[in-house]
Amino acid sequence: MTDDTQTIEKGHVEPIDEEPKLPGHERKLDPLPDWEPRYPGSGRLKGRVALVTGGDSGIGRATAVLFAREGAKVAIAYLSETDDAHMTMDAIEQEGSEAECFSGDLGDPEHCRKVVQGVIDKWGRLDVLVNNAGEQHPDKDITDITAEQLQRTFQTNIFSMFYLVQAARPHLQKGAAIINTTSVTMYQGSPGLLDYSATKGAITAFTRSLSENLVKEGIRVNAVAPGPIWTPLNPCGGSPPEKVEHFGEDTPMGRPGQPNEVAPSFLFLACEDSSYMSGQVLHPNGGTVVNG
Ligand code: NAD
Numbered sequence: 277m278t279d280d281t282q283t284i285e286k287g288h289v290e291p292i293d294e295e296p297k298l299p300g301h302e303r304k305l306d307p308l309p310d311w312e313p314r315y316p317g318s319g320r321l322k323g324r325v326a327l328v329t330g331g332d333s334g335i336g337r338a339t340a341v342l343f344a345r346e347g348a349k350v351a352i353a354y355l356s357e358t359d360d361a362h363m364t365m366d367a368i369e370q371e372g373s374e375a376e377c378f379s380g381d382l383g384d385p386e387h388c389r390k391v392v393q394g395v396i397d398k399w400g401r402l403d404v405l406v407n408n409a410g411e412q413h414p415d416k417d418i419t420d421i422t423a424e425q426l427q428r429t430f431q432t433n434i435f436s437m438f439y440l441v442q443a444a445r446p447h448l449q450k451g452a453a454i455i456n457t458t459s460v461t462m463y464q465g466s467p468g469l470l471d472y473s474a475t476k477g478a479i480t481a482f483t484r485s486l487s488e489n490l491v492k493e494g495i496r497v498n499a500v501a502p503g504p505i506w507t508p509l510n511p512c513g514g515s516p517p518e519k520v521e522h523f524g525e526d527t528p529m530g531r532p533g534q535p536n537e538v539a540p541s542f543l544f545l546a547c548e549d550s551s552y553m554s555g556q557v558l559h560p561n562g563g564t565v566v567n568g
């Protein structure tokens with residue numbers, strides 16, 4: 277290896293503005309999303325420690341709070357929406373559990389190492405890693421996608437998963453679970469989300485390959501592929517406004533899903549209920565049949 281070889285530690289990281297316009301803030305959505313768990317806990321994650329990226333809002337918040345209801349201590353990682361993150365932390369604590377949060381860019385491998393180390397320093401273990409943070413930018417034409425956007429979308433959506441799993445790997449014991457958020461766009465294609473849907477394809481392939489890589493160690497790796505879910509992602513810049521007006525109407529159920537209709541898929545894959553499943557994808561998507 278020569279001195280100028282780019283390792284993951286030194287790889288190019290496309291910077292984020294100091295005060296980024298995205299991601300959106302959940303508390304500004306009208307109507308507010310439904311994220312509260314819909315049923316009493318039964319100790320399914322008792323004694324477990326989970327890290328949920330993008331856990332400040334949307335699907336991540338609903339998942340983080342459901343995990344807490346099931347007995348897990350939960351850390352959330354997010355970019356910059358501290359108001360939303362504090363609300364999620366409060367909700368985790370109201371479930372009688374402990375919470376921690378980390379703000380910063382998960383597209384930066386150094387930050388990913390700090391987040392995982394922060395969880396280990398606080399609780400001494402990591403059992404469930406939910407790779408859920410993501411960004412999405414609509415573009416009509418492939419020529420509208422800038423080099424910076426392409427790099428950032430891949431950096432946030434898929435590179436971060438490599439960085440986090442690399443940092444977490446030494447701490448993951450037999451029985452640990454990794455769950456990645458992919459998307460229905462990966463299965464159906466999405467003409468206005470070329471870069472985003474390509475990252476989601478990579479995430480599904482990564483999930484399957486990592487599963488085969490870790491299965492003998494007793495670590496399961498699965499994914500969730502949501503359909504249109506009412507979170508800040510689409511209304512706050514991830515979709516053109518004319519599409520947001522009809523968000524989810526083209527699903528068989530004719531409506532968008534709520535975050536608390538998706539979180540149970542993550543819980544199932546995180547706990548022993550799914551002990552014979554690895555390398556698989558669940559599809560809370562309003563009834564769209566995608567097979568896979
Ligand atoms: P969301 O905006 O609530 O969550 C995304 C989170 O990712 C944000 O809260 C943000 O803090 C975090 N994030 C973005 N860039 C980051 C970065 N560089 N570093 C650290 N954190 C960063 O929206 P959501 O819909 O709940 O999204 C969660 C996941 O679900 C995403 O991976 C998204 O692609 C996926 N998804 C969403 C939908 C949908 O319709 N909402 C559909 C399919 C898949």
Ligand code: MG
Nearest residue numbers: 299332333357
């Ligand atoms: Mg957010």
